[in-house]
Amino acid sequence: MNPQELSDRLLHFAARVAKVVDALPNTRTGRHVAGQLIRCGTAAPPNYDEGRVAESRPDFAHKINIALKELVETEGWLKFIVIGDLLTRKRLGQVQDECSQLCRILSSSVATAKRRRRRPKGSDEE
Numbered sequence: 001m002n003p004q005e006l007s008d009r010l011l012h013f014a015a016r017v018a019k020v021v022d023a024l025p026n027t028r029t030g031r032h033v034a035g036q037l038i039r040c041g042t043a044a045p046p047n048y049d050e051g052r053v054a055e056s057r058p059d060f061a062h063k064i065n066i067a068l069k070e071l072v073e074t075e076g077w078l079k080f081i082v083i084g085d086l087l088t089r090k091r092l093g094q095v096q097d098e099c100s101q102l103c104r105i106l107s108s109s110v111a112t113a114k115r116r117r118r119r120p121k122g123s124d125e126e
Contacts, residue, residue: 003052006105010045010067013102016095017041017074024086033086037077043070044102061113068106075099 001009021038024030044067051063078096082089 001105007045007049007052010048010102013095013098014042014045016098020078020081020087020092020095023091024081029084030086033077033081033084037074037081040070040073040077043067044074044106048106057113057116061110064106064113065110068103068110071099071103071106075103 017037018041021034021041024034024037047063047067047070051060051067054060054063075096078092078099081087082092082096
């Protein structure tokens, strides 16, 4: 998957999260979770895109790590929604799976960027 495809995938995921937010019940808990979820669930795409134009490898790793942290938070809120019986596991299963996949992809990208940044200058290894 190239960077543009990942960016598009993150944007589609954020749109799906927005639909989950709209489906939450209009209760005190539902509104609280909705506010938290809309923020973290839509934060990964712009942070990833900012990382794509980073000024350095450490800056890239930092921005991608922020996107990852937002996805991890999203994953937690999606679990809470099911545990709290706000929406069903069936309703959220595909969104949860996509979030988990995106977390793994970004986690791998962060690890690679950090590993490459530690290599001594002039190293031929990639």
